[in-house]
Amino acid sequence: MSLPPQLAEIVDDFSSVGPKDRLQLLLELSQELPDLPERYADAADSMEQVHECQSPLFLKVEVGDGDGRPVHLFFSAPKEAPTTRGFAGIMWTGLDGEPAQTVLDVPDDFYTDLGLAEAVSPLRLRGIAAMLARIKNQVRREIAA
Secondary structure: OOOOHHHHHHHHHHHOOOHHHHHHHHHHHHHHOOOOOHHHOOHHHHOEEOOOOOOOOEEEEEEOOOOOOEEEEEEEOOOOOHHHHHHHHHHHHHHOOOEHHHHHOOOOOHHHHHOHHHOOOHHHHHHHHHHHHHHHHHHHHHHHO
16 A cells, blocks of 8 residues: 555554554544634635534645645544544644645555554544545545636
8 A cells, every 4th residue: 555654654653553552642643633724714614524523523625736736634623522633633644735646546445554443433434534535525626626
């Protein structure tokens, strides 16, 4: 599986520890998720909701011009939802700033290599899968525009 370097490092970190430590890594990533810029302050109106997530999560993708068309990701999730924020943190840390084609090439099931199936419910894993699908859809729309 070919992943961008930051995302590959996250997968390696998760797969090298046990289930309890995976939850701790997820919590740490949830705390690293940056605040939204002012232009997305009203997330419900300016961002796409990922309904498959158990907690309200909104995302927005911007694709830049120039070399590789870098992708920038923005997420809104309540601080009281560490699993959802952790999934968003995985995406942000692993994909933000990567070229559009690199993001589109991420395998849809990359998250299975994180080993989170032992630590979180299948319903929650549907959330991370849906997050990646929506990111890719927004990248495709931005490129086509």
